Amino acid sequence: MRKISVKIIISALLLFICGLNTYSQKYTFQNELELLRRVDLLPAYRHNQLIEQESSYDRTWGNDDGFSGKYSYIRKEKGTLVLAEFEGPGVINRIWTPTPTNDMLSFYFDGEKNPRLRIRFMDLFTGQVYPFIKPVCGNEIGGYYCYIPIPFKKSLKIVFEGEKIMFHQIQARKLQGMDVESWTGNFSESDRKLLSEVSNLWADISPTVKNYASGVSSGIETDQKNFTIKPGEEVTFFDKNSAGRIVGFEIDGGTSFEGVYKDILLSAKWDNEKVEAIYAPVADFFGYAYGKPAMRSILMGRYGTTNYCYLPMPYDRTASMKLIYKERSGVQQNPVSINVKVYYNSTKRNPKEEGKLYSTWKREKPDIGKFYTFLKTEGKGHYVGTVHMAQGLRPGMTLFFEGDDSTYVDGKARMHGTGSEDYYNGGWYALLDRWDRGISMPIHGSLDYSLPMNRTGAYRFFLSDKLSFEKNIYHGMEHGGVGNNFPVDYTSIAFYYAAQPLLEKMEPTAELRENYLPSTHVYFPQLMQVTPDRGVGVILDRGLMISAYGEGGAVRVMLNDVPEGNYRVLIHYHERKNGADFQVWQRQKQLSDWISTKASQDSYKEKVHVGDIQLTQQTNSVTFHVRKNGTADLFELNLITLEKIN
Structure with missing residues (x-):
């Protein structure tokens, strides 16, 4: 028998004791908060720390993901709505909504009868209630998000004390086998210092x-x-x-x-x-x-x-x-x-x-009825990021972004989202000052939004909320509100750490390395850039409502985003009893004669051809001249469509 040195035995015992001490130490708010700044820890596995999420998604796989509130709670309890119940030990890593209210949220820890944390739903995101400070919590691009960790030892029940809640996602992580200290609401100087460091890091726009x-x-x-x-x-x-x-x-x-x-x-x-x-x-x-x-x-x-x-x-x-x-x-x-x-x-x-870092690039036009897959792999690892460019192949509204994200870990459904922009912590695409342009945030954002080009894009990185898997993971996205029914051209990169190497890759061919340019472009009134002249009043309601007074006047509409070229100009407008006359120009070039929108009965005119234009960076606009027709003084413009002339 070989002799074992005393030095080796002592070293082994020390390692064993250190392991016991690590296991027996309490896991606290501070331990979890550290993950929001320690990017060096991203490669580290979280053994058996699987994620789960409660959200307001439509359980029938339809598109009622919070609109009615039907699926936005687990049950009613004494006049309140129970949003989530998690068994511990664990931690809440992310809370998101585009529809916060001033109603109270109560967090019941470890089976206690009284909530340890009670806060206005809105105040999770305003930055006015400590420790829910910006930019770790906040709002932009239509969505409200919170990444302040909320740990719990045995269980956590979250209750909404209002009559109706709409869209939400609450993401938790199991902390199996760990001695977790539940949320106390008391913060030490070291807690406050660490949170300040996290906030400063997240606010650094030039990292x-x-x-x-x-x-x-x-x-x-x-x-x-x-x-x-x-x-x-x-x-x-x-x-x-x-x-x-x-x-x-x-x-x-x-x-x-x-x-x-x-x-x-x-x-x-x-x-x-x-x-x-x-x-x-x-x-x-x-x-x-x-x-x-x-x-x-x-x-x-x-x-x-x-x-x-x-x-x-x-x-x-x-x-x-x-x-x-x-x-x-x-x-x-x-x-x-x-x-x-x-x-x-x-x-x-x-x-x-x-694990080692891997990324999977792909570009695909998924079949109708088929999910778009960010990542599907076997083995052990964790998912840490998505970059996604989303191009619709049917002109009009970007309804492909109604699609939900789905995540299966180790063969079980773990997360189901409520819409594509929601996955990226946003909300309400095609609305002014919401998901209406590219906006970068610390770990998520919109990359682009253009109705005329029928496209958008987004990114999201996962720090404390990275998606661990022991055996396999599927992470994907629908395209369209129901049944993946919107034709799309999607490009994505999925970032993850794993124990096993990649087995295959997609080759970026010359065709796949070229950005898609649609030939038909639709301008919707809610995001039109308009400039009124004297003699008219403008209201954005169901459409672009232009009222003429006196001798009438004009409104210019910018045709941004669209590539230079020659286009047919088609417009959609209403006829009604008080319908005014209109004429279309491109700067000093007249495109149409005067057209009356006065009619005895209301009707809707679609794709009326009013002329052809040559679009350049200097001529990217059309102007609507509006005059009264007797006492009729209203012109309601709904859409402008440009069709490329080859």
């Missing part, structure tokens, strides 16, 4: 790698390269043959990644695996929206001309990163000057406790 160079990501070195890449070339900019981790990287190519074509790819491999861990157009990887930079989160995006990614990437033996410039026939492609910085250290990955 740097220094924000995340802590823990296993500390002690970074920088590998910087400047080079020019030509069509048909591949340039490796990072190549290491010893264990370590990439803490982040930055790529500055000026404006070269912008435009219709996405011909420069980013590629990365860990440990000589057969399939690349990252393989995607640079523009898609960094959240560009249809040829323009758009994403500016605390983890990834672009500011100035610098594209940045601060997701940690541990590897065991080797790491290689390169840019690939794909050739495109029939198009002038210029050489591109690139400046790259890779931040790394030599901290080895712990294979039992950390």
